[in-house]
Amino acid sequence: MSDEILYDRRGDVVVITINRPEQRNAISKAVRLGLRAAFERFEADETALVAILTGSGDKAFCAGMDLKEAAETMLGVPPRDFLPVIGDTVHVTKPVIAAVNGVAYAGGWLLTQMCDLCIAAEHATFAITEGKVGRGMPWAAPLGYIIPQRVMMELLLTGDPISARRAYEIGFVNQVVPAAELMPAALAMAEKIAGNAPLTVRAARELVYLSTEMGRSAALRAGHHVFERVYRSEDAQEGPRAFKEKRKPQWRGR
Known part of the structure; x- marks a missing residue:
């Protein structure tokens, strides 16, 4: 610096x-x-x-x-x-x-x-x-x-x-x-x-750039791969749980 x-x-x-x-x-x-x-x-x-x-x-x-x-x-x-x-x-x-x-x-x-x-x-x-x-x-x-x-x-x-x-x-x-x-x-x-789920934000950002470099079908396959980690994360369960309990989600980034 x-x-x-x-x-x-x-x-x-x-x-x-x-x-x-x-x-x-x-x-x-x-x-x-x-x-x-x-x-x-x-x-x-x-x-x-x-x-x-x-x-x-x-x-x-x-x-x-x-x-x-x-x-x-x-x-x-x-x-x-x-x-x-x-x-x-x-x-x-x-x-x-x-x-x-x-x-x-x-x-x-x-x-x-x-x-x-x-x-x-x-x-x-x-x-x-x-x-x-x-x-x-x-x-x-x-x-x-x-x-x-x-x-x-x-x-x-x-x-x-x-x-x-x-x-x-x-x-x-x-x-x-x-x-x-x-x-x-x-x-x-x-x-x-x-304020959004950090794993989802990072994956969404990556998806945008991946999709500019490949065709539709390849981008869809890449998208499923990118978001697999998100779906399997603790945050993927915390989001719906917080919605059900009417509270702000506590994201852990994992």
């Missing part, structure tokens, strides 16, 4: 904040290392059920790579593990919500894309700007599972930004809220998820 990444525990929820507001929360080496450490810490903590990723200030979620640092280091082809990308170079099995508080450009778009859910402030904007600076966006490949092909093509080829409302319309953002309501909305969603 570093001063560039803040890790704040709020009950069952962890808030991870990129803390370089004067540099529009650009991704430096310290940010990359700090994010990796934060996600590994979150994954290792069985009592932390949901994470929220956001940026400091009200202008930028993340403006992308620190181009000054990239110029100084003469960065060529980034190594595969250059960025801590959930589902690629970092293993996380629990839900992560992006709370986008300003611009999310280039690597900032990537950070929102890798999260499971996204809530944006009304003034937030999104862009994949690599074409404007001669860099690449191989990480955008999974984007086609989230938004329509021609919208994806326009974003990658033009590099032009879109508003939070447009991002919501194309299915990239789940909710758009006033800036003052961003963190309360993200926390409300996180707490709602954290």
